[in-house]
Amino acid sequence: MAVVIDYYLAPVSPFTYLGGDRLANLAQGTGAVVNVRPIDLTKVFPATGGLPLKQRSPERQAYRLAELRRWCEYLGIPLVSEPKHFPVDATPASLMIIAAREQGLDAFNLSQRILRACWAEERNVADGDTLVALANDAGLDGTGLADRAAKADIAAEFQRETKAAIARGVFGVPTYCIGDELFWGQDRLEFVERKIKTGFMQ
Secondary structure, rough: OOEEEEEEEEEOOOOHHHHHHHHHHHHHHHEEEEEEEEEOOHHHHHHHOOOOOOHHHHHHHHHHHHHHHHHHHHHHHOOOOOOOOOOOOOOOHHHHHHHHHHOOHHHHHHHHHHHHHHHHHOOOOHHHHHHHHHHHHHHOOHHHHHHHHHHHHHHHHHHHHHHOOOOOOOOOOOOOOOOOOEEEEEEHHHHHHHHHHOOOOO
């Protein structure tokens, strides 16, 4: 039976972007199934002791930028550490990803396309027309997905997903969950792989 990875993300998170392609390769190489689960960090942070970026100390903000530069150089991934359209509301993109997942479409690829648009192409991923274009780029029906994403039940699912993540102990993104074990951060993907291959426990 395939291992299931619950992949908690925010489609405007640079560290989620940095880990996305490696997670895809890991899943392909191990046969794991990835469940894409966008969550609302504006709800997660207050519930778990986190702070939005602009409320963090100058020292923490400076270190975050240094880490982004290190990781994009190390991984060879294009990334603009301070893109012109950040921060933006992640809700519209999250709802579109959930709409794609609901329809059995490739929500993972869509999420990575949105993240790349934000962090490598400096596009506004809170803009409806931009999201439609990105979905089209991913081979999906952007207009149809946008229409579905605007429905109240998709918004309700986004909030249910967020509450379930908090209950599970998720406090940031990206978080990868296998059973009861959580792995926070794209720099923990090696442990995710080890868990899948060897059953390594915490």
